[in-house]
Amino acid sequence: MASTTRRPRPPNTDLARLIEACGASHKSLALRVNQLAHAAGIETDYTHTSVANWCRRGMTPKWPVPKLLAQTIGERLGRPVDLSEIGMGEAETIGASVGLDFPRDPADAVRVATSFWSSVNRRDFLAGSGFAASAFTTPVTRWLVTPADETAERRGGQQVGRADLSELREAADDARRWDSKYGGGNWKANSVTDCLDRRAAPLLQGSFSDKIGRELFSVTAELSRLAGWTAFDVGQHDAAQRHFIQALRLARAGGDVQLGCYVLTTMAMQSLMRGFASEAIDMAQGAFNRAKRQAAPRVLAFTKLIEARAHARENNPNAACRALAASEDLLGRAEQDCGDEPGWIDFYVHSRLSADAAEVFRDLNNPKAALMWNRQAAAMPPGAFTRSVGMRLAIVATAHLQARDLDHGLELGNRSVDILARVQSTRAKDYVREFNTALIPWRREPAVRAFIHRTRIELGVAA
Structure with missing residues (x-):
């Protein structure tokens, strides 16, 4: 039987040549790579032996260490260093694709x-x-x-x-x-x-x-x-x-088609919040149409809610109102339906619909409708949904500013910061940031300057 022994990797001469050119020792390179990794929240413990293995035995460390190694050598050379220059060009492709298949x-x-x-x-x-x-x-x-x-x-x-x-x-x-x-x-x-x-x-x-x-x-x-x-x-x-x-x-x-519908709706929400509202509409509509004969009414209602939010970001009030009305109708059916529904959708109740509807009309620059829906959302229990309550206050505060009511806006804005200062959520801070942006017409007011200073200190947020 023929031998199946693995052939050794060739030495990485490109890496060895650049290390020699930058004048760094293997020990100092390993130390700097560890520092950069730790700063990025990655636990590593490379040594001079690790660097020697990368050079002499052609070994490639796990992603993103090749990028950190290129950065380290680039610091020594005083110029950017590409991964291909250190003989690890394929590492970026492998690292960038993990989890996307x-x-x-x-x-x-x-x-x-x-x-x-x-x-x-x-x-x-x-x-x-x-x-x-x-x-x-x-x-x-x-x-x-x-x-x-x-x-x-x-x-x-x-x-x-x-x-x-x-x-x-x-x-x-x-x-x-x-x-x-x-x-x-x-x-x-x-x-x-x-x-x-x-x-x-x-x-x-x-x-x-x-x-x-x-x-x-x-x-x-x-x-x-x-x-x-x-x-x-x-x-x-x-x-x-x-x-x-x-x-x-x-x-x-x-x-699990209805869970797939929910996941796809969540993906639509991420797309929406990253600025791809049109793609979010397609995804939400696709999720609804594929699952409408298999998913519980409450699951489908949430899908229509995210579609409504995406239409609002596209400044399409008619489509947003139709999707919102469909969500409300489905939620009403869910309340009357005695059938089983998954536990992961139990958060979507009328108070949550009302809170999101306030955001829909804030995005449509319709403060009267936003404040009307907010009155229906007031029943949300703050203990169970701390982050949601804090975000809703920021949304409603912005609606008050759209209505040219600075005093009420600042009052709710401060209450929002009171809550969100205890929550670790970049997404929640984005709502405060949007409120700060809406404060720009009043930026010379002492109370506004004080509020913006507070958000910068307590949340790390500025206009």
């Missing part, structure tokens, strides 16, 4: 998802170019074509049972509560990605029946959506986008 085959889907979670939890993953609306094109198209795989049965490692599913569901419920109260930056957010990597990933590679498998894929998709939501909330849009894509694929593996 939406494989047709379920086994490949598990491999892609678990590889991404592993990268995130080893803290090797570093956001690259940020959010890209085009990255959603293939996942959305493939889900719309086939929202449910035929079977979820698998024969592999450990046997998966009901107790495993209960553990994952409890983790998802716990993460949802903490996110609503304290924002995506709280310490519980990291526990979601830990759960995906350490608990869900081994289970996905185990053995399970079709019934258990569908439930396993669904609850894991829910966890991945939560991981994406918390990343989105703190401004990590690249990581959030990848979590959402994996959540959509896992929902398909579980045959």
Whole structure:
């Protein structure tokens, strides 16, 4: 039988040549790479031996370390250094693509998802170019074509049972509560990605029946959506986008069309908040039309709500009002329906619709309608949804400014800061930033200057 021994990699002479040109020792290079990695929140412990292995044995460190190494050498040379110059040009392509695939085959889907979670939890993953609306094109198209795989049965490692599913569901419920109260930056957010990597990933590679498998894929998709939501909330849009894509694929593996609809609606919301309102409309409408015969009314109602918000950002009041009315009608049907609905949609009640409707009309520059809807949203319990209450106050404060009522605007703006100062959410701060921008016509007023100073000190936000 022929030998199958692996051929050694050739030395990385390009890297060795640049290191010699910059005059740095292997020890000093390793130290600087570690410093840059730690500043980016990545735990590394490279030494002079690591650098020697990169040069003599042609080894490539995990992404994004090649980029940090190029930066380190560039600092020494006094010029930018491209990855191709250090013989690691392929590393960027590999690092940039992790988590963006939406494989047709379920086994490949598990491999892609678990590889991404592993990268995130080893803290090797570093956001690259940020959010890209085009990255959603293939996942959305493939889900719309086939929202449910035929079977979820698998024969592999450990046997998966009901107790495993209960553990994952409890983790998802716990993460949802903490996110609503304290924002995506709280310490519980990291526990979601830990759960995906350490608990869900081994289970996905185990053995399970079709019934258990569908439930396993669904609850894991829910966890991945939560991981994406918390990343989105703190401004990590690249990581959030990848979590959402994996959540959509896992929902398909579980045959859970209504969860797929919800995930796709969340993706539409991210697109909307990143400035792609037209794409968000297409995604929300696609989610609704694909799931309208299988999803619960409350799930479909939320999809119509996000469509309404996207139409408002496009300054289309007629389309926004139609979508909002459809959402309200579906929510009314949900209140009358005694059928089962998933627990993850229980947050969407009439007070939440009213709060978002206030935002819709704020975006349409219709303060009278915004304030009318806000009066209906006043029943939102602040203890359970701290972040939502703080954001709503900022939205309504902006509507008061549109109505030329500075005093009421500042009063609500200060109440919003009181709440959001305790919440770790970049998304929430964006609402305060929008309010500060609306204050520009009154920027010479002492009370306005004091408020802007307060937001800069307490939230790190300025106009």
